[in-house]
Amino acid sequence: xxxxxxxxxxxxxxxxxxxxxxxxxxxxxxxxxxxxxxxxxxxxxxxxxxxxxxxxxxxxxxxxxxxxxxxxxxxxxxxxxxxxxxxxxxxxxxxxxxxxxxxxxxxxxxxxxxxxxxxxxxxxxxxxxxxxxxxxxxxxxxxxxxxxxxxxxxxxxxxxxxxxxxxxxxxxxxxxxxxxxxxxxxxxxxxxxxxxxxxxxxxxxxxxxxxxxxxxxxxxxxxxxxxxxxxxxxxxxxxxxxxxxxxxxxxxxxxxxxxxxxxxxxxxxxxxxxxxxxxxxxxxxxxxxxxxxxxxxxxxxxxxxxxxxxxxxxxxxxxxxxxxxxxxxxxxxxxxxxxxxxxxxxxxxxxxxxxxxxxxxxxxxxxxxxxxxxxxxxxxxxxxxxxxxxxxxxxxxxxxxxxxxxxxxxxxxxxxxxxxxxxxxxxxxxxxxxxxxxxxxxxxxxxxxxxxxxxxxxxxxxxxxxxxxxxxxxxxxxxxxxxxxxxxxxxxxxxxxxxxxxxxxxxxxxxxxxxxxxxxxxxxxxxxxxxxxxxx
Numbered sequence: 001x002x003x004x005x006x007x008x009x010x011x012x013x014x015x016x017x018x019x020x021x022x023x024x025x026x027x028x029x030x031x032x033x034x035x036x037x038x039x040x041x042x043x044x045x046x047x048x049x050x051x052x053x054x055x056x057x058x059x060x061x062x063x064x065x066x067x068x069x070x071x072x073x074x075x076x077x078x079x080x081x082x083x084x085x086x087x088x089x090x091x092x093x094x095x096x097x098x099x100x101x102x103x104x105x106x107x108x109x110x111x112x113x114x115x116x117x118x119x120x121x122x123x124x125x126x127x128x129x130x131x132x133x134x135x136x137x138x139x140x141x142x143x144x145x146x147x148x149x150x151x152x153x154x155x156x157x158x159x160x161x162x163x164x165x166x167x168x169x170x171x172x173x174x175x176x177x178x179x180x181x182x183x184x185x186x187x188x189x190x191x192x193x194x195x196x197x198x199x200x201x202x203x204x205x206x207x208x209x210x211x212x213x214x215x216x217x218x219x220x221x222x223x224x225x226x227x228x229x230x231x232x233x234x235x236x237x238x239x240x241x242x243x244x245x246x247x248x249x250x251x252x253x254x255x256x257x258x259x260x261x262x263x264x265x266x267x268x269x270x271x272x273x274x275x276x277x278x279x280x281x282x283x284x285x286x287x288x289x290x291x292x293x294x295x296x297x298x299x300x301x302x303x304x305x306x307x308x309x310x311x312x313x314x315x316x317x318x319x320x321x322x323x324x325x326x327x328x329x330x331x332x333x334x335x336x337x338x339x340x341x342x343x344x345x346x347x348x349x350x351x352x353x354x355x356x357x358x359x360x361x362x363x364x365x366x367x368x369x370x371x372x373x374x375x376x377x378x379x380x381x382x383x384x385x386x387x388x389x390x391x392x393x394x395x396x397x398x399x400x401x402x403x404x405x406x407x408x409x410x411x412x413x414x415x416x417x418x419x420x421x422x423x424x425x426x427x428x429x430x431x432x433x434x435x436x437x438x439x440x441x442x443x444x445x446x447x448x449x450x451x452x453x454x455x456x457x458x459x460x461x462x463x464x465x466x467x468x469x470x471x472x473x474x475x476x477x478x479x480x481x482x483x484x485x486x487x488x489x490x491x492x493x494x495x496x497x498x499x500x501x502x503x504x505x506x507x508x509x510x511x512x513x514x515x516x517x518x519x520x521x522x523x524x525x526x527x528x529x530x531x532x533x534x535x536x
Contacts, residue, residue, distance in 0.1 A: 002171030007197040008077040009166055011237040012038050020240050023213070027262055028066040028245035037071065044075025046156035046163040051106065051129055053081050055167065056174055058104040061085040062095065062113045062120075064247035065223050068133045068149055070233060072108050073223070077175055077194070080167030084177045084189065085224040087425075088112070089483040092119025098179055098187050099124035101382065108149075110247070111136045171195035177381060178226050180323035181419070181426045188386055190324045190377040199374040200230055200327040201238035203348035208317065208331050209266060209292065211235050216242040218264035220250045220273045221424070227296050230327040231268040252280035263289035267314070270297040270424035274308050274316070275454040287312045296321055296328055297424020299412045301455035302339035318342055320412065324396050325349075326375040330410055341409040342402075349373035351410070352395070353402050366413055369402040370395045418507055420449035422459050425485050429459070429507075432488060435481045436461060441469040444497050446510045447488060461488035462510050464496060492517065 006013075012034060015021065021035030032040065048059065059076050061083065063069040069085070076083035084102050086095065092115065099107060099120045107127055109117040111134030118139040121127050125143070132138050133149035140146055147155070156163070169175075175197060177189040205211050217236045221228035223245075236243040244262045248254050250273065259267065267290045269277075274295065287293070293316045295305075300318040309315055319331030320342045330351065332343035345351045352360050353367040361367040372394045379387040390397050401413040420427050429447040436445040444464040449457035463474065471491040478487040498509035 002193075002195060004168055005171045005194050005198070006077060006080075006166050006169045007175050007194045008041065008074050010198055010201075011077075011234065012041065012074060013166060015237075015240045020213075023240050024242045025237065026067055026070055026243050026245060027216075028070070029247065030067055032067060034240065037074070040067075040071045041074040041078055042164040043153050043156040044071050045079035045166075046159040047152050048075060048079045048081055048106070049163045050155050050159050053079065053105060055080045055169075056082060057106075058082045058084050058102050058177065060099055060102055060104040060107045061109075061224070062088055062117050063108055063110045063133070064088065064112060065228075065232065065245045066110070066247045067245065068108075068110070069223055070243070070245065073176075073229075073233070078166050080169050080173065082174045082177055084179075085229065086179055087224050087483070088222070089425075089485055090116065091481070091483060092116040093123075094187075094483060095120035096123030099127065101187070102177065102179075102189060105129065106131065108133070109138065110134050114138055169194055172378075174378075176229075178224075178229075178323045178326075180226075181428055181431075186383075186386075186428075188383045189381040191379060191381055192326055192375075192377050196326050196375040196377070197234055198238075199348065201234050203373070203375070204319075204321075204328045204331065204346050205230070205235040205238060207347045208319075208328070208333060209235060209294070210334070211239050211241060211266065213240040215239070215266050216244060216262065216264045217266045217268065218244040218246070218255075218258060218262065219268035220255065221268060221270060221297070225297075226323045226326050227268070227270075227321060227328075227424075230321075231266075231294075234327075235266075252277050252282050256280075256282040256286050259286055259289065265289060265291045267293040269293060269295055269316075271295055271300045271304060271454070271456050272298075272423040274300070275304055275456060278304070278307055278311065284311055284313075287314045290314050292317065292334060294319065294328075294331075298421045298456065299342065300339075304454050304456075305337075305339045319346075320398075320400070322396070322398055324377045324390065324398075325371060325373065326377070329371050329373055329375075338409050341405070341411045343410065344408050351404075353404055353410075363404045363406050363408075366401055366403040369398045369400045369410075371398060372396070420457055420459060422449075422457065422485050422489075427459055427486050432459060432461065432478065432482065432486055435478050436463060436474060438481070439469075439474060439477050441466045442474070446497050446505055446507060448507060448511045448514060450511070450514050452489075458489040459486070460514055461491045462494055462497065462514060463491060465493060 015034045025034045025037045073083040103126045106129040108131045114136045121140045175194040176192040219231035295318045317332045319328040321328035329349040330342045350372040352370045432447040433445040450460045498506040
């Protein structure tokens with residue numbers, strides 16, 4: 001058992017105790033000071049407890065980024081229960097599997113996701129309570145009691161004072177579970193301690209960002225991402241700074257509106273969104289308030305980085321983190337940026353590149369990237385084999401292939417599995433292939449990552465089909481059965497897929513095949529003529 005520590009006290013409570021309760025904590029659909037956030041999270045914690053939630057029970061959040069999500073997560077820390085924010089991009093069926101796996105007793109949703117959450121709750125027998133913020137309603141089985149957000153807070157109205165207090169958790173107590181598909185494609189929860197939150201703040205937040213109470217933070221990545229929750233919650237609240245929350249889907253125009261209106265000093269993006277900003281017509285002075293931008297989720301191509309800085313006048317720090325490590329552990333630094341690299345080890349982390357036998361390799365030789373630090377997850381919930389595969393004592397095997405230069409900078413060479421990223425989010429080729437194969441016309445399917453014009457990987461499907469099937473039909477089929485980010489951006493028809501003598505798919509040859517074709521042209525399975533690929 002570690003020393004007594006609760007992430008809520010670290011992020012909010014201590015600022016109020018030191019007299020900084022009047023500082024602005026969050027600007028979302030409404031603005032709250034630290035004192036007001038303290039009161040609201042206390043009401044949420046008391047409501048959880050009055051409903052009967054106990055230490056280590058899970059509360060799942062399928063919510064847009066706003067004050068309610070922030071207070072809901074902080075209330076979970078305060079009550080000693082476990083916050084489980086999950087992707088709002090999942091379908092109801094996908095969400096149901098994750099909800100059932102977590103064993104959550106309570107789920108909080110915002111109105112945009114009511115239909116998906118209703119479907120998910122029906123598949124998750126442990127859910128006893130469901131809370132909806134905003135208009136509409138949740139359709140749940142009789143076993144699940146439904147509350148509005150205001151009704152949840154009303155549960156705490158007559159709660160005794162002790163139910164509002166912060167639970168006496170220790171450093172090793174569960175605080176946060178984050179679901180990831182980064183190793184096998186099967187969603188699994190990386191379990192993080194209360195102490196892990198402090199560690200990422202005092203390493204990357206303090207020693208790379210140099211964040212201060214005068215900063216304000218705006219993140220394109222949402223709170224349900226490890227990257228996003230660090231950007232929008234952990235880092236600003238750890239120093240008494242301000243977080244800017246945006247519930248809408250990020251677009252260049254939405255970002256322009258918030259950046260020009262709220263004038264953040266720190267901006268957090270992903271490579272795909274930086275490309276979208278460059279492709280937009282937003283003013284070149286949009287980011288004049290920003291002293292520093294960061295990128296993570298996937299490697300940031302050097303030309304993209306250089307074009308952004310030239311046009312908008314802001315340096316981007318490219319780095320790599322993971323759900324299992326909670327945030328960034330390799331990063332470029334202000335004034336010491338090497339475009340095309342992921343920088344150097346963040347203070348507080350040890351990095352090793354190892355060969356197939358587990359031996360450390362010298363600079364210049366590629367190998368598997370391993371990281372060690374105090375923010376590494378405790379393991380995966382109910383995934384013993386995956387935990388043993390990825391967590392090696394103090395070390396985490398990231399699943400990435402890297403090489404270190406003689407001067408200590410690290411460069412990503414790709415994944416050492418078939419997993420790929422689209423827009424910084426893990427995509428399992430097997431999951432997309434399975435959906436394609438459910439279509440009655442698809443006989444074989446292979447999905448690979450192919451760089452777009454900005455050098456960013458996008459999923460492309462190569463399929464063998466019966467006559468009379470169009471590429472658009474298959475893209476629509478995937479869109480209807482999978483989260484939008486998982487759908488193939490284009491579909492290519494071939495007569496057969498490359499395989500070994502034993503019938504095993506040769507995925508590297510599929511990549512080569514796609515790379516040899518013009519960007520928007522594919523081969524028809526019936527005539528051999530060229531036809532347009534469906535690029536959605």
